[in-house]
Amino acid sequence: MRVGIGQFNAHVGAIERNRDRMLELMAEARARGCDLVVFPELAICGYSPLDGMWRPGYAETCEAAVDALRAASDGIGVVVGSITAHERREPINRHDLSALADSAEVDLRNTAILIEDGKILGRASKIHLPCYDVYDESRYFSPGPGIEVFAFRGTTIGLNVCEDLWVDGGPAELQASLGAEWIVNISASPFYVGKPEIRRRLIRRRAKENDVGIVYANLIGGQDEAVFDGGSFIVGSDGDLLFEAPLFTEGLFVVDLAHAAPVPSDEDNDLEQLRSALVLGIRDYVRKNGFTSVIIGLSGGIDSALVTALAVEALGPEHVTAVYLPSRYSAEQSGADARRLADRIGIELLEIPVAEAHDVLRRALPEAPEGLVDENLQPRIRATIWMGLANQRDALVLCAGNKSEIATGYSTLYGDTTGALAPIADLYKSDVYRLAASFGDRMPQSILERPPTAELRPDQRDEDDLPPYEELDPLLRYIIDENRSRQELIAMGFDAALVVRVLARYRASEYKRRQLPPGIKVTPKAFGLGRRVPITNAYTG
């Protein structure tokens, strides 16, 4: 059997456009002699429409698009993911108006559909609905009612959807025992650093466990916080990797299952994957929202330098405007570094001093501002200028906040937290350095070497307010990524006073995180939709 994996960049809600692109890929698959072309989970509508799928006509529009694929399936098989509507069976709260407002008239399912020669051969709805991190699938979907296999061109196929293959004892087990030779799993599995290898390891293990081949088709593309990295692959029943599609690349990838031989797995390069994920995340966020250009406040520091370099890779230098807004505390070096970077990557740099605006706002306050109050005026003036420029140029502002800052609240809300997207919000400061260094000559050495400073008061350094990042970042990783307690951290050898201070900053800055722009998720635990913590919260453990 010749299989084409349509590793597809779906645009959420652009159902007709997604349909048309898949029709093109189907035509290409037919021309390349495929028996079957496989599109990812919810390829029809993109992942995830979230509450948008409750808008009237959404499921019907999806079903009409599936029907268009069906009508065009002469001589070729198609597996595609869509929302499907079914007669309601789920128990539902018919009394609370909030429940009714969130309710379709029908049960919706997250379904893989097998089509051939104008006919629907079978459907398999997702059984294990993920409800963790960014996933709220129980909010939207009812679980599939059963497990089947389907005959397709002399082969027995078991269809399942994403999480079904991740949960131990999922439907593949029964499908294999029902005679499936191939499991076709369609996924919308978002990226984080390390995920491609986790997926490969999991799927190879599932193949061996169940003595069944697996075709794994994953979405690519950026969707708000999520980046789908593609990296679809095919594994034989002995767990051998038979094919691996490139990461972060859209296209049709064709494999003849009968003649596929084991291939070595791609060498994972975390830094390269991280960079590709951020570039795709920026590009898709900007373009899918109808923009082409961005404004970045370039401070001379490493965070904004990295965001600028990533944006240039995503959008081209002609679509990136950097703005350097020196205050009275900005060092000569800051401007020089900003100019050096802009020069090396070939972008426009605007320079606008903010000291006068700072003076006027200082005088506006009835009592003369001191300390933090005075410091915070400056980033808010800068944000006002960024937003004005963005309005004038029909561009989006990119925010340069990193995960270490966001975790500790080391930022000025409505100031440096401003933007439509925060591309490096999920990178600790130490990752910011590593990734910035990967830009080689384009990233001025002086930016990489300078001690971090917010430059909001004379001779300020981040280390005056925060522990050095070499100490802070490991601690934050344990707190955020591993959810360790104060006692555990102290037992691990971290200084008790430091632990208490960092945990207190972390808790106290929840209100800021609630108002941040979306960041691009590149770790298992990012701030944003996948992490829900109350602002009002007295627990200190």
Next chain:
Amino acid sequence: MRVGIGQFNAHVGAIERNRDRMLELMAEARARGCDLVVFPELAICGYSPLDGMWRPGYAETCEAAVDALRAASDGIGVVVGSITAHERREPINRHDLSALADSAEVDLRNTAILIEDGKILGRASKIHLPCYDVYDESRYFSPGPGIEVFAFRGTTIGLNVCEDLWVDGGPAELQASLGAEWIVNISASPFYVGKPEIRRRLIRRRAKENDVGIVYANLIGGQDEAVFDGGSFIVGSDGDLLFEAPLFTEGLFVVDLAHAAPVPSDEDNDLEQLRSALVLGIRDYVRKNGFTSVIIGLSGGIDSALVTALAVEALGPEHVTAVYLPSRYSAEQSGADARRLADRIGIELLEIPVAEAHDVLRRALPEAPEGLVDENLQPRIRATIWMGLANQRDALVLCAGNKSEIATGYSTLYGDTTGALAPIADLYKSDVYRLAASFGDRMPQSILERPPTAELRPDQRDEDDLPPYEELDPLLRYIIDENRSRQELIAMGFDAALVVRVLARYRASEYKRRQLPPGIKVTPKAFGLGRRVPITNAYTG
């Protein structure tokens, strides 16, 4: 049986403080001769700890607090809601690090616990876990494994938790058939306008359906977006209301079930309930977060006037500072109205002109700002001053945005959207008028009568940019609260061009809503955690 309902204001995460307050209420109940005191759902930790409940030691701390109640239960029965930890049985994704990061080592349940004389008599874990609106209970909890009844002082009791009574065919049915004479339902049911009556109607119906009495104990208090209104009650097996606790009032309410006679239901006053909900929501947000005072930008318009009046009721006039920041476009009347209001409600009013700052920022932009660009400078300058004052006075900024503005994006992000809390974010403009008028003489007539204006350009009126609110608000109610489609709205008689324009504004402003402060939910469908819409979303239906 003499029952005390502990209508309790739990503070999320303040487990020891919650425990101590419940111990006080237990002592009071014992002194007043109660057989049983009933505390609401998750009274131990407050509703909802969200991801906070995964912090190490959370469930253990809850169980220790339950144990303290148990130890103090000599001679009295207690029903209390807590998180309980159980050996893991739920299928779980052990392969994705994001799933593991969100996972406790155990299955957690949302449990009602019956205690007497130092012993746990029984437990009933919530079976129907709500996954709609603000609720993500499948993210946190496993459903209870079974349905039981318990003997308590000669009576048979069925315990269940909140949603269990809302879903048709819930556990009360089986509990009644197992001989329960009384159902004790513990709830954390948040307020919206009309909810108290919906609850009463539902519970009376459940009592009659199952021929069983129901003791319904609800939480009170504000928690970020949610306000719990209390209004606990008791219904006889014929559906008669036997007792109703006041709304928005903490306390122990004692009823002798054997001698309770039907009482008339309280007359619902929507406006009074709305006002009480907002006042409690403001007070608890401010105080539970460790503040006492707020700053409000008073524009002379009705939105900020209403927020100011509500804040004075919540916190006292000595804890409210209003700031009037006239720009070059502010009318004489605006200042006069701001002064009049401040005078009538007895609060401090600061006046700071912003024209100079506006000029400086205008000149800072490389191209002279016009139109929206120029307009947006002013609210961002104001926000910078509000935040500076808030920093100086250790106060929170309250945001005056209303639901009509937020729905249409008629606001300046990082400007008038700024604040720690947006108390009237769930009130359409027409509700703002109705509620403001309820303040009588304290609300100047001129504020109530003046046509709405943002005063960001000469002679501006909201109606220059938006349809009149009498047209806009009904349309928005259909779009947001009833989720109607373009076609349906046009079929209902709304002007087609208006529908298209309003829907386009609504969709295009999603990115702003993502960065708003929390608003207080007072309708079935509020913006915020209970409404999850992608920013990147091409669906226009």
